[in-house]
Structures are given as C-alpha cells and as structure tokens.
Amino acid sequence: MRLRLEARPEPSRVAGWLAPLIAAAATLVVGFVLFSALGKDPVQAFRAFFLKPVADLYGVSELLLKASPLMLIATGLAAGYRANVWNIGAEGQLLVGAIAGGGLALAFHDADSPLLLPAMIAAGALGGMAWAAIPAFLRTRFNANEILVSLMLVYVATHLLSWLVHGPWRDPEGFNFPQSKLFHAAATYAPLLEGTRLNGGLLVALGVVALGYLFMQKSLAGFQMRVAGLAPAAANYAGISSRRTVWLGLLGGGACAGIAGVQEAAGPVGQLLPSLSPGYGFAAIIVAFVGRLHPLGIVLASLLMSLLYLGGESAQLNLALPSAVTGLFQGTLLFFLLAADVLVHYRLRVARPAGSPAPVARAA
Numbered sequence: 001m002r003l004r005l006e007a008r009p010e011p012s013r014v015a016g017w018l019a020p021l022i023a024a025a026a027t028l029v030v031g032f033v034l035f036s037a038l039g040k041d042p043v044q045a046f047r048a049f050f051l052k053p054v055a056d057l058y059g060v061s062e063l064l065l066k067a068s069p070l071m072l073i074a075t076g077l078a079a080g081y082r083a084n085v086w087n088i089g090a091e092g093q094l095l096v097g098a099i100a101g102g103g104l105a106l107a108f109h110d111a112d113s114p115l116l117l118p119a120m121i122a123a124g125a126l127g128g129m130a131w132a133a134i135p136a137f138l139r140t141r142f143n144a145n146e147i148l149v150s151l152m153l154v155y156v157a158t159h160l161l162s163w164l165v166h167g168p169w170r171d172p173e174g175f176n177f178p179q180s181k182l183f184h185a186a187a188t189y190a191p192l193l194e195g196t197r198l199n200g201g202l203l204v205a206l207g208v209v210a211l212g213y214l215f216m217q218k219s220l221a222g223f224q225m226r227v228a229g230l231a232p233a234a235a236n237y238a239g240i241s242s243r244r245t246v247w248l249g250l251l252g253g254g255a256c257a258g259i260a261g262v263q264e265a266a267g268p269v270g271q272l273l274p275s276l277s278p279g280y281g282f283a284a285i286i287v288a289f290v291g292r293l294h295p296l297g298i299v300l301a302s303l304l305m306s307l308l309y310l311g312g313e314s315a316q317l318n319l320a321l322p323s324a325v326t327g328l329f330q331g332t333l334l335f336f337l338l339a340a341d342v343l344v345h346y347r348l349r350v351a352r353p354a355g356s357p358a359p360v361a362r363a364a
Contacts, residue, residue, distance in 0.1 A: 003350060004351040005347070005348065006346060011344050016292065016344050020297075020301070026336040027336055028046075031049070049314060053311055054307065057196070059310070061198035064202055065201075065306075067302040067305070068302075069264060069277075071205050071206075071208075071298050072205040072256050072260045072263070073090050073094065073253075073287075074287040075209050075212035075295055076208075076253040076255060078288045078291070079248070079249060079252050080249025080250060081249075081288060081293055082225055082229045083225035083246075083249050084228070085146065085249030086147045087150050088285065089135065089150025089153050090254075090280075090282075091154045091257075092154035092156065093257035094258065094260050095158060096127045096157050096160070096258065097124035097131075097254075097258025098264060099157075099261075100123040100126060101121065101266065102120075102262075102265045102266075104119055104187075109181060112186050113186060117186065117188070117189070124259050124261050125256075127258045127261075128261065129255045131157065131258075132251055132254025136247050139250075140243045146250065150250075164272065165178045165272050165273065166178045166274075180273075183271060197267075197268045221248060224245070225245055228245045257284075264276055278309065283305050284302075286334045287301045287305050290334075308326055308329050309326060
C-alpha cells in the first residue's frame with residue numbers, strides 16, 4: 001500500500017485562513033528544537049528572538065519600519081499572483097527603483113524643493129515598472145517564463161547598483177567606500193516619531209495597501225485578474241486578455257517594488273549602498289502567501305516577517321547565533337505554509353495495489 005493525494009471536493013475556507021497560523025505554530029516548534037540543539041535555553045531564546053526586539057517604543061517603530069517595504073511589495077505581487085503571473089524579481093525591481101529615485105536625488109542634490117521627494121517616488125515607480133516590463137514583454141511576445149526572467153534580472157540589477165556606487169556615483173568624500181553622497185533633507189522622508197527611524201514611508205505603504213484592496217476587491221480589472229487566475233479557460237471565453245493580465249500583474253508589482261526601493265534609499269539609509277536591501281523583495285513573496293494574497297492579511301504577515309528580521313538581529317547580539325537564523329525561520333515558515341495548503345486542498349488516501357481485494361464490511 002502507498003499513500004496518494006486526493007483533491008477535496010470543496011476546500012474549507014476556515015482551514016485556508018487557519019493554515020498560516022498552523023504554519024507559524026509549526027515554525028515555533030522547529031525553533032524550539034533548533035535552539036535546544038544549539039545548546040540555548042529555548043525560553044530565553046524565544047524571549048530574545050520575539051519579545052525583546054519590541055519591548056519598547058523604539059523596537060515597535062523598527063518593527064513598523066521594516067514592515068513597510070514588505071507590505072508595499074507584497075501588495076503589488078499579490079495582484080499578479082492572483083492571476084497566475086509569477087513575478088519573482090521584486091528584489092531587482094526594488095533596486096532599480098532605488099537607482100531611479102536616488103539618481104534624481106543626486107542630480108538635484110542641492111535643491112530644496114518639496115516636490116523632490118514625490119518626484120523620486122514617481123521615478124522609483126517608473127524604474128520598477130521598466131524593469132518588470134522586460135519579463136512582461138518576453139512573456140507576451142515570446143512566451144518566455146516570467147519566473148526565470150524576473151529572477152535573473154535581480155542579479156543584473158544588483159551588479160548595476162554595485163557598479164554605480166563603486167564608480168560614477170561614488171561619494172568623492174566617502175573615504176573610498178562604495179556609497180553615494182548622502183541625500184539632501186528634501187530628498188528624504190520626514191520622521192514620524194522623534195528619536196526613531198520610523199518615517200513617512202509607512203503612510204505611503206498603508207496608502208498603497210488601501211489602493212491594492214480597492215483594485216483587487218472592487219475594480220473590474222481586479223475582478224478580471226481573479227477570473228484569469230481561477231479559471232483561465234473561462235477568462236479566455238469571456239474575452240479577458242491574457243496579455244493585458246500579464247502586463248498589469250508585472251507592472252503593478254514592479255511599481256510597488258520600485259517605490260519600496262525609494263523608501264529604503266530615502267528613509268533609513270539616506271543614500272545608495274550595495275547592501276540597500278536585506279532581501280525584502282524575496283521575503284515579500286512569503287508575506288504575500290502567508291497573507292493569503294489579501295491586503296489585510298498582508299499587513300499582518302508583514303509584521304510577522306518584520307519581527308523575524310528584528311529577532312534575527314537580536315539573536316546575533318544576545319545569543320551569538322549566526323544571521324542565517326533569520327533565513328532559516330523564513331524558509332521554515334514558507335515550507336510549513338505550503339505543506340498546510342496541500343492538506344487544505346487535498347487529503348491523504350491509501351492507494352491499494354491493482355488487483356487487491358477491496359475491504360469487506362463486517363456485519364455488526
């Protein structure tokens with residue numbers, strides 16, 4: 001006998017929403033085992049990883065600061081994922097958006113106009129869209145796989161940013177470090193809380209989440225994208241353009257990622273660096289799925305992922321654990337979420353060998 005997966009006639013909606021909670025609980029169990037194996041007191045480790053980072057106002061502000069780009073990028077990705085448009089290159093689109101917005105800040109370095117920051121945000125969105133347009137064009141024109149194309153473009157964007165800050169955009173007064181000049185105050189986000197790094201980028205991110213909700217839940221284009229994802233044949237029969245769906249999905253994700261890039265460059269960093277992003281573009285993919293591709297769920301999932309980033313930093317300082325612990329928790333969370341989703345949509349059945357007699361019901 002062997003086990004096989006059998007599709008459920010109608011997956012439970014309650015189980016679908018509980019799956020992220022189950023995945024998070026299973027991740028905590030793995031963390032308990034991991035900390036024990038490393039010779040750490042699990043209770044103290046969990047306190048250092050999940051409680052200490054948000055024990056004061058500054059910690060909460062850092063949580064919101066790191067959650068902002070995650071919810072921003074994940075909202076853009078979710079719209080495309082609902083239509084089975086798989087943009088995996090948000091990290092590269094983030095970097096190109098930062099280059100576009102940062103280039104504007106450097107070109108008008110001495111300007112003190114209140115229009116500079118909005119122009120940088122618009123330039124970042126256009127830069128992200130331009131980078132996402134490459135896989136969109138190749139998918140609609142040559143049927144190229146947008147997963148591979150968008151992912152490979154991440155490495156191109158990474159090297160492009162590195163070349164700029166090592167070469168033509170390097171700060172001549174930066175002691176030969178690979179970095180651009182610090183942006184002018186007019187080219188940076190204003191702080192929301194005095195004494196913290198939390199800035200107006202949070203308001204931009206929440207605004208994009210609200211717009212994402214209206215687009216996905218209330219607009220005709222959002223409805224068409226959902227139909228294209230759930231029933232491609234029906235979408236074609238109804239005249240919904242698959243090419244338009246691909247372009248909308250990729251350009252929307254690219255715009256949000258590009259804005260997130262400007263948010264990092266003009267926010268806590270204040271300049272262009274090779275290590276501008278700690279991997280927000282990839283982490284946002286997990287955020288989108290943990291949030292069930294719904295804007296409200298994405299906000300909550302981004303807070304969880306932000307806590308994992310802060311917990312990893314706290315674990316390095318207080319427990320002498322490697323920085324890879326953060327990635328381990330992120331990967332474990334995604335693994336358990338995918339496993340839970342499989343069990344939501346399928347159930348395990350025992351497959352009997354061909355020719356074996358069926359079980360006979362016994363009389364009471």
